[in-house]
Amino acid sequence: MIPFSVLDLAPVTEGSTPAQAFANSLDLAQWAQGLGYARYWLAEHHNMPGIASAATAVLIGHIAAGTSTIRVGAGGIMLPNHAPLQVAEQFGTLASLHPGRIDLGLGRAPGTDQATARALRRYYEGAETFPDDVRELLAFFAPATPGQAVRAVPGAGIEVPVWLLGSSLFSARLAAQLGLPFAFASHFAPDAMDEALMIYRRDFKPSARLAQPYAMLGVNLVAAQSDREAQRLFTTQQQSFVNLRRGRPGLIPPPIEDIESYWTVTEKYGVEQALACAIVGGPQTVREGLSAFLARHRPDELMLTANVFDHAARKRSFELAALARDELAKAGS
Template sequence: MKHFSLLDLSPIPEGKTVANALANSVKLACAAERAGYHRYWLAEHHNMPGIASAATALVIGHVAAATTTMRIGAGGIMLPNHSPLVIAEQFGTLATLYPDRIDLGLGRAPGTDMATARALRRHMASEDNFPQDVLELIGYLGDDATETGVQAFPGTGTNVPIWILGSSLYGAQLAAHLGLPYAFASHFAPAMLEEALDVYRRTFRPSIWLKEPHAMIAVGVCAADTDAEATFLRSSQILALVRLRTGKPSKLPLPTHNLEQEVPSALLHQVRQALSCSATGSPSTIKQQLGDLIKTYQPDEVMVTGMIHEPSARIRSFEIAADALNSFCKAPAAA
């Protein structure tokens, strides 16, 4: 493993505001930089009352301004929601302001419900233009003018690194075909992780951007001083996903000791299965569980994520994770 990184969904805890969540993200990013995280990514979600990073490029700029060395990026931008030219201009601007520090991960899903997707896109197309849009965006960020003569100012010549994100074989195939790094969303959809990594590695074609495959897996983490405390803190994220799946998205709930009494057993089983690519517990437990996942999937990079109601406990959780992950890196974390 070469690096370890962090995905922040900028959760809004119950009883707090969007302003609190964004301030918490800045504090977490600064702590992550000190702890040795290589990247810090934020994700695009819409119409979700518990997530503050909808205007993802703006939040990336806010976090980048508060840090100095860590790479900051999108994990990801849902490209079907946007014009490739607009995204090139946004991330070209970020790359100009923060040279050699900006990443752009691209997803194919809407990152929301279909009604909100229609509100975002105005006109819903039945055809899948994602591969063409990715290539168009890469063209805008490259050194040469596109065939149409349209250029992104800022954007042209910034060559912002592009990642393909996915939770199925589609993204793995596209990333391999284009010779781009690939990140699998195993933190909430682990079912096809092994197969997707195999497809990506086996069919990868070297490119001007990447000579060898670079695969990143996302892992949920909830760490605390004891296993019991970590299990308690993790209940917030479980409850949040339960509410989302039952059509009642909310701010990040307070943790509870009574999950089994509050959530029907079948639904709780489904949610736990969705979050099963994870590590929960004390420092020693976290190190063992992360080590098992790394041994099984042999990722080039691990990106941890996790939502905890109390901001200080969330920072502590990622500090514990960093201590464990650093021991699995073949090179220094900030290399």
């Protein structure tokens, strides 16, 4: 069975605080480690009241220090917001503190609005600059050479797996060209998933970092004891997407009984399109949904995310997903 991993945005729920979100993230990471998940990734977002993972490298250090075997990383660091040298130093530090357990996923979008991008003091000049920034970052991880004017300390010569993330064909092509593992953001932008996978696998060039293509896909997975309860829990994610499209991102809302009364027909269409890669239901529905998704797309790894309001229900969702994974493995799926 392929590895399953976890994507976390350190959600801040209504009535809660970032401090509680961080405590929940550590608890969930420890839970995921015990359930056999391969990685625990955190995503960089800024100026989002319901997402507390803005200082992503700091939070990765917190999670890695509280776990022992699960890989911990960024899914991802939005490179336009950072100087490549600083990213190399941060992740060189993390990898020195937690050898063999740190991943670095890179995205090319600022991950925020223009005003916040200005506040970050970094200016996005366009997609054409991203490949150069990636190459510069990779060079900082290479062993330092005599006379090298600028080196990452720590960072130079430290092995940190670097992934490219994307929701379009751009990063698929770049990951193939550079010989890097690729993670597609199918959990919120699935439209180009099949074509991106095809391009990545077809055009992949082996590198010193990776001998053959390795693709990970994101999936929203909300599991509960019944289909009805899982669908109710999923309304938290659906509301969050509607709120974002209305220009009113806020704290993560509790589930509601009737999502149809919350959104317009147009909003429903947009959210359902964005969240098309979602498996929501009881144990049998989840098992069947996972089996069908894996059979169709054949990813090398699956990254699950679950924006569930109640922390105990969120842990239970990942537990049920792990049980489905193990049952599929026994069945040879």
